[in-house]
Structures are given as C-alpha cells and as structure tokens.
Amino acid sequence: MTNQPLSPARPAPDTSPPPASGRPRRSLLTLMAVATGLSVSGNYFAQPLLELVSRDLGIGTGLAALVVTAGQAGYALGLILLVPLGDVVDRRRLTVGLFTATALFLAVTAAAPTGPVLLAGTVLTALASTGAQVVVPLAASLASPAERARTVGFVMSGILLGGLLARTVSGGLASAADWRTVYWTGSVLMAVMAVLLHRFLPRLRTATAGLRYPALLASTVRLLGQERVLRRRSLLAALTFSSYSVQLTSLTFLLARPPYGWSEAAIGLFGLVGVVGVATTPLVARLGDRGRARAVTGAGTALMAAGWLLLLPAGSSLVWLVVGVVAMNAALQSVLNSSQTVVYALRPEARNRVNSAFMTCYFIGGATGSALASAVWAYGSWPMVCALGAGLAVVSFLLWARETADGASGTGGREYAEAVGRAAPSRLG
Template sequence: MTTARLQDSGLSRGLLLLMSVATGLAAAGNYFAQPLLDLIGRELGLGPSLAALVVTAAQAGYALGLILLVPLGDLVERRLLAVSLYAATAVFLLMSATAANGTVLLASTALTGLTSVGAQVVVPFAVTLAAPAERGRVVGTVMTGLMLGLLLARTASGALSDVGGWRTVYWVNAVLMALMAVLLRVFLPRLGGDDRRLSYPKLLRSTVAMYRYEPLLRWRAGIAALSLASFSVLWTALTFLLVRPPYGWSESAIGLFGLVGAAGALTATVAGRLADRGHVQTVTGAGTVLLVASWLAIATGARSLVWLLVGVIVLDLAHQAVLNSSQNVLYALRPEARNRINSAFMTSLFIGGAVGSALTSAVWVHGGWTGVCVLGAALSAGTVALWVLERVTAGRAAGKPPQTSVDQELTMATTGHRPPRPTDPRS
C-alpha cells in the first residue's frame, strides 16, 4: 500500500492505540530506574552521583540512537526497522535485569536507550498514515502514550520493586517489549522509505544538514531541549527529595508521583487539536510561560506536598504543550524527510534531557532543593527567551528575498555539488 493511499484512508483507532502503547513501553524502559536510584545504589555500591548516571546513560544512549538509527526510516522498510529495534530493546533489558555491578547496568542501560528509539520510528510512522487534517491529534495521541510510559514507569517500577526487587522491573519490561515487537510485526502495514537514493552516510549528512537549512528546526530544537532539561531536573531530583525528611517515602510511594505527572500528559491531545485549528504558536508561548511558573510552586514543595503536586502537574502540562506544538510544526516541513527531521529534533531534545539530569546530580550535592529549583527555573526561562526570538526572527525573515531552496541546499549537503541559485523574482 502506498503512502498516498494510506493517508487517504486515514489511521484506524485500533492501530493508533497500538502505536501509542508501543511508544509508551519503549520510553518507559529509560525511566524505570529513577525512583529506584537509592535501592540500586545500595545493592550495587553506588553513591548518589553515580546512581544518577543511570538516568543520564539512558538519555545519552537514546540521543545517540536518534541520530544514528531513526533516520533509517527514510531509507528502509519502516515496519522491519521498528520491529527490529523493539526486539533488540527486549534483549538489552534482560541484560539490565541480570547486571552484577554498576558498570554492566550502565552499559546495558545505554544500549537500551540506543534501541528504544524504536518509539521515534513509530511516531512519524503514525503521522504518515494519518490524514493531514488530523496530524495534530495523531501526534498528540501517540505522544500521550510516550509521556504516560515515561511517567507511569516510575509508578510501575516502585510497585514491582516492592514485590520482587528492582530487577523484576526489567524482567517484566523485557517480556512486554518482546510482545510488542510481535504485535507491531502483525498489525503495522509495510511502509518503505521515501528516499532510497541516499546511502547511509549521505542520510546522516542530510540529517545534520537539516539543522543548517531549516531555521525553524533550530529554534524548536533549542526550545524543546531546554524544556526537557527542566523536566529532567525535577524528576531526577524528586527521588532525592522524597526519600529524606520531611517526606521519607518508600520507593513505591515515590513511584506514585508518576500518576501526578500523567495528569499533565493527558492534555497532549488537547494541544494537538488546538494546533490543528491554527493555534500552535499560542500553545508554545503559553507552555513556555507555564514552565517558569511551575518552578515557583515546586520550590515551595520542599515542605508542602500540595504545592509540590501543583508544580509537578503544571510543569508536565507545560512541557507537553511545548513538545507537541513543536512537533506539529516540524512534521509539516518536509514529509519525505520526516524521519530525519524527527531525528534531528529529538536528538537535541534528549541531549537537553541528559544535560539536565547530569547537572541535577551536581547541583543537588552543592545546593540542595533550592539549587535544583533555581536551575530548573533558569532552564525554563530560556524556553521563553528562545520562543520570543523565534517569533521576532520569523517576522524579519518574511520580508527577505528568496535564497537557495532547502531542497537544493540539502542536495548539495548530501552530494557535494552546489546547485545554481534561483533568480530573485523581484529583480
């Protein structure tokens, strides 16, 4: 079945639900460790800073997979790519379940992150199958699954660790990922890459070239990276806050905070529908402002559970609005290069998340919860600044004469030959 026919027929609710669940399970594997950092650290002899590197390893591996593996969706048959990545993730989760020391756990976690980018093959897959008028809703639905997986992973890991220890979490997710690989193989349609003219090295060059020749990608990648960095600051430090007085919570209780974050994630489809109606810039702007505001409540949450809950919900809602509105804009740029654009965007996003997690461990040691909140607020303020600059720059660019087209520049980037520049129609 061709891409055009798939778009005409739309995307069934059942298949969309399957793809949403698939992205959630893949994302969950990278975040199971967050509420278990103290527990893992005690068993494997890791201090707080080294334990926090488990989260950083997952995000760094994910970022590497985004740049090296996701672009393949524009080159090879996408169902095969998605199924292969899900199966590999199941294998690496088994390695984590049997890890005898911190080194093995860090390595297997990084490899799990590398292959769990199968979720980011499924997202543009769903967008390609969807009717254009429903793109925002489809992006919102699939990304709701991803964010719920990310957030509820904490709840599930806390509960499972109470039942059978922290290794049980990885055993269960390995089985689920293997099952999902089978289901995707059965129900996904075959969908070939749109640009088979490119070799793999040229495909990677083309992906990197997207940053240079798509200004909107640069702005949105920067905004999203700072947003996820702020998001990661909270969820990395939250475990360290809640295990100490005045809270003193168990791992399972900490995991329940995923349910709080899920309330914000459920707004993703609302943001998608607003984007479909032409309000994408409003959604982004409101999201960046709410990110900053959330940290005022989170800072008060050091001794007030109510304010902590409010801050977590607002931050998750705001991050989801920023992320989904940005994806809605970017997926419309170049349909034939959708996986490469997604790769470039998501690589920046998760590098931001990895940096946020890494900074958090250092700031917590020296500045405690106050230092963490200052860091999160500063990163959030950066998203506001970049969004304002994007709007100002876009207004100035609207009056400029056309230059070499993106298509021509990308051809030069992948072939090494510069095409002739078009004549300015106003000359």
C-alpha cells in the same frame, strides 16, 4: 550516491494514502502508543532497583548507579545512529527489528551474572528502544495534515506515560518477586509487541532509498543548518525540557528531606501526579491541528515559567508542589507537541532525520538540566533550583517571543508560516 543537500522542493511520496477520516484507526494508534510506552519504559526500570541490583550482583553502589547513565547514553546513540534509518528502509521492518532487539537485550539484562554484563545489556536495550522514535514519525506520515498533531500527540502520550509509570511498576514487581522479574516481564511484553506491530503496521514507501549510511547521518546534521525553523524549535524545546528536568531531578532531593522525609516508594508514586499534565495533550494537539501551534508554544513556555513561581513555596507546602508539578507537565506537553507539529511538516521525505535531530537536541537539553540541578542543589538548595529552572523557562519564552516578532516583521515570518501551513493548512494561527 553523493552526499548532496536535500532539496526543499522535493515531493514527499513517502506515505500511503491516509484513511478517509484523515487519521489512522483508533485501534492502530492505541497499539502504537502502547508499544512506544513499553519500549521506552525499560530505560526507567533500574531507577528504583539500584540497591537491589547492587546487593544481588555484589557490586558497588557507584557501579550500580552507572546503569542509569548507561541507559541515557544508549538512548542518545540510538537517536543519532538508528532513527534516521527510517528514511531509507521499510519503517515497519525497522520498527519490528528494533522491538525484537529490545526484547532480546532486556532478556540479557535480566540474566546478567555480573555488573559489566548488566551495563552492556542496559546500553543495548536503550539503543534499540529508540524504535519508539521510529514509530512517532510513522504515525505522522499516516495522518493527514489536519489530524497530524492529534495523531502524534496520542502516540507520544504513550512514550510519556511509559516513562512516568515504569518506575512505579518496576518497584512493585521487584517487591513482589525480584529485580530480574521486572526485566523478564519487559522482555516478554516487547516480544509480543514486535509480533503485533509486524502484523498490523502498514508498509510505507521511502523517498530517499539508496542514500548511503554515512551520507544519511551527515544529512541529518545538515538539516539543522538548512532549516531555520528546525533549529529554533529544537533549541526552544531543549530549553523547556531542561527547565522541566531541573524540577524532575531536584524533586527527589526535596521530598527525601524534612519537612517531607518520604521513602523512595512514596517518591516514586508521587511521579504519577505528572499523569494529570499528560492528560492535557488532546487539547493541545487539537489546537495545533487548527493552526495554533505558535500560540500553544507561547502559552507552554509562559506556563513553565509560572510553574516555577508556584513551586517556590513548595519547600514546605504539598499543595503548591502538586499544583506546580501538574502545571509544568502540561507546559512541557504544550511545547513538545506544538513543536513536533511544526517540524514534522518541514521535510516529509526526511521525517525520521528531522525527528532524530529534534529529539537529540531535546534530550541533550534534559540531560543538561539534570546535571545543572544536581550542582545547584549542593550550593543553594530549593530556592536556587527554582531560580535556575525559572531562568531556563524565561529564556525559552524569550526565544518564542523573538520567533513571533520575526513573524510580525516579516523576518523569517514566511518560512515559519509555510511550516505551520503545511502542518495545518486549513487555518494558520
């Protein structure tokens, strides 16, 4: 097939009829959420284990630290190279295949005799773990438009909790046994998930079967050029995640130094505070289903900026630190879920490619924020980190304000309104 642009008017016969309630069964959604959480958790196992890995394999701390970078690189490659395949092959088969591969590569990592084998296993595990990002648009396709935000939010909460809990669980298992036990356990759980998903995931027809792989990847890039809403939402979400990642990275530096002086285990446990922010997802998703996606995004970007004001005195106050971290997690979920609600409605027949483009931009934003935080901390410590994070949040708020102004003036407003209308046709907000 030739490399032709996607037609906005193309019908979207890519889903089986949704259930009568307009939402997949709760048991199926729970399975999908747990599966996605376990899938991504393997990318975070190594963070509290680097010292143990370094001693056991007899490698330098520098090489051990590359494990984290290798995981990030592998996940980015998977988003670009594997997630778009969900638009041209049976999504259930693709999901089960990627989950099975993740189980296999976790086993390779667990049995790694040397540092290079460990790095290879980490990259391949992260690459295959993007099966979680195939499940999310599949969940969106199973839900009616009026239930889509809540459905996506529920499954995405699994991914977010998987990332938050993985570090704590990893450290606990390693303390009780060793670092290899962590990866063996993850491998077995992923194999179980692959069997369950094969048994219970429905089959969905693809709308673009026959598109060759190079053309498939090219069309993913073209989507960013063709869809103004996708470009704006990808940039807005990337800026918000960048601001959030500044906090996430610099928090370790802050808590390790006086007046806190916490141990690595205590710092890992503090990450569980973010679970409170994730708990706001149902409310955010409900508002998105009622057509309030634009308002939710604006509130989220404003809350992210306000969160940095709350964190400014956190250099010496645990109370302000907790309040600020909770606010920023709630802000991140607001922007992410509302943006997904909008972009998933753009091209139903290309939902996996839309997700690939959106999430790739999103994680590039996060990686950029982490890199900037490390550099800024070296020069200005906590106050300058807060200034950096707040600046990124303000830029995302201004981008949202520009989007809103365009809607009010009619410049690009119809395009946005149609996207939100497809996301929640019962009420535009």
